[in-house]
Amino acid sequence: MAEYLNRDIKAIITEFPAVADILGRYDIGCVSCGLGTCLFKDVVAIHDLSAEEEAALMAGIAGILYPGRDVVIPATARQDRPKTVGTRYSPPLQKLVDEHGLIKRWVAIIPEFIENLDIATEAGRQEIRQGIDFIRSFADKYHHAKEEAILFKYFDESLDIIKIMCADHENARARVREMLAALERQDRETIATHLKAYRDLLTEHIKKEDEVLYRWMDRNLSTSQVGKLFAAFSEKDGEFGGAPKNYEDFIIHLEKKYKIMEVSK
Template sequence: MKAVEIMMEEHRNIRRMLVKMKKIANDMSLYQSEDMKDIVEFCHGYADEHHHMKEEKILFPEMLKCNYELFEGMINHVMLVEHDNGREHVRNMAALVNDYEEHKDERYLERLSFEMKAYCEVLKEHTEKEDECLYQFAENALSDNAKQRVDALSLEWESLNKERADHFVEVLHHIEKAY
């Protein structure tokens, strides 16, 4: 499925950003305000709004329609819980960046480091589970018609969000060069 190929490429981009986030989290002296804001926006805008929402609105519903009993636990009790966990870390990171910018208190950086590391761990494991298991289940279980629907809807999503997705890939390139 073309949609799965695109989602796996997005996972590779997300994991590339996680590498840089972990580097910064391990040495907060690298903290740069504008870069950190861009990193948080990448996590929110690309990993969640672009990638996770595509899964939640397109792929997961097709999988549940195909075989609810097989996929319900995997999707509702693992994947969606991990999406929500990631969102919580991103909200916390955004708040801590704002708090640090306002107060310049190093304790906010310590907490930010913790949130970044936790987010990195959650998203690394999550994307690996999807690449190695969930997407393979989808490829094997979905009917040809369901695969065509997923591909068509995913390609439409990509078309509508191309400029924004491209922006986030540029943010990734900037962060990779800077760190």
């Protein structure tokens, strides 16, 4: 089975489709992943499985790869780690999760925002600019920058899970550029198209980070690294001053305008 550990998981699924069903039992969504070039061994390592769950997953996949044969299942570095209980994060990772909370509130607003897009008036265009600025400044320059410039530097940035996150960030940036250009020419349909795509992108992106990436990172950060991360994040917060609160006020304004209840974190 060792020869499969260094193969792309999607290549394995293509050859053995039933592997996707085994992964799905443990909420490992490799089939729906946008990039999907993770190695099999990394997929096992980054997901928060108990030793028993990991053994069952590996045995199930071995049965598909080698039907009717007894196979030696290789141990992984992850196997002796206890499964995370609940959804507690270290303080710096909790900061990022909290920021996700505000982004999720914006994502929840987007359908109503699209329905009420007003490009005919300056007031309407200004609100669209504010929505795009929330994506560009809060979600990207404030939040994503913490990940790319600080958090990811503590890990091997060639790992596919990190490359996937960065690819998502670039996707979002491209959509911001398209929306700004569309706003200049008052192209309502294009703005709506990219807002919908951004909503879909960030919904899955945040889920992958909160449920997979951050938990894996927390398991692999030392106490010293956690402290340094918290200090670096706090310094970044200081650089932005009161801007994050202003973006929260904007979201609150839209929630009241469209009568949308706050999305739980």
